[in-house]
Amino acid sequence: MLQRIAHVGMTKDGQTAKTKLLVEELEQMPVDKVSGFLLMATTREAQVMQTVKASVPLYEQRLLQLPEIRTVRIAKNHAQLHALVDALVHVVPLQQHQVDAAHAEVQSMAKERQLAINADHPMVVEFWELYEYLNSHAGALNHSRNEGLIAVNLNDFAEAAANKRQKVPDLAELKRHLKTSKCPKFIETNRNVCSSWDIDAADKPKTVRCWIFQAA
Structure with missing residues (x-):
């Protein structure tokens, strides 16, 4: 049960005056500028699925090589998240530092989930x-x-x-x-x-x- 959870923590730690301005700018954007994700994702289905299929095994092995990760289920679940980050690039114009930050967060999530599992016999x-x-x-x-x-x-x-x-x-x-x-x-x-x-x-x-x- 616990191995199937991918925990995402939501806090206000990263909120600044700059991010407040960005939120306000987003609120003022017309709908046609912020919609269309589903359409873009489905029209790029082949690329997305190919990336996910190719990436999951690689990330799973990479996670299992970390000394902190000992549970195959945790490695598999978070490998899928890693692969989806790569696939998201086909749909959303992400910068490399954003992709790197997302991968770092997924790896951190996997380690934290392993710690949670370790808490019980x-x-x-x-x-x-x-x-x-x-x-x-x-x-x-x-x-x-x-x-x-x-x-x-x-x-x-x-x-x-x-x-x-x-x-x-x-x-x-x-x-x-x-x-x-x-x-x-x-x-x-x-x-x-x-x-x-x-x-x-x-x-x-x-x-x-x-x-x-x-x-x-």
């Missing part, structure tokens, strides 16, 4: 990736009625994984490491939850014993 990371995969198919692993919480019954999780022929770590060891989960943040174990989807024979919500995490 590998078994915890594996658990959440498998949870995301299983929940995207069944959509019924989270019993919580509170959108800010994730309530997971580990027996439900293990059963769903078995149905999809996915390997589940030893539950005793998994429970030990899940208590250290930082993203999503662990809250408590064995809370009785009135299920948001599971019902009993009387058509009433079942009470399910769950592990509780704070939704990201």
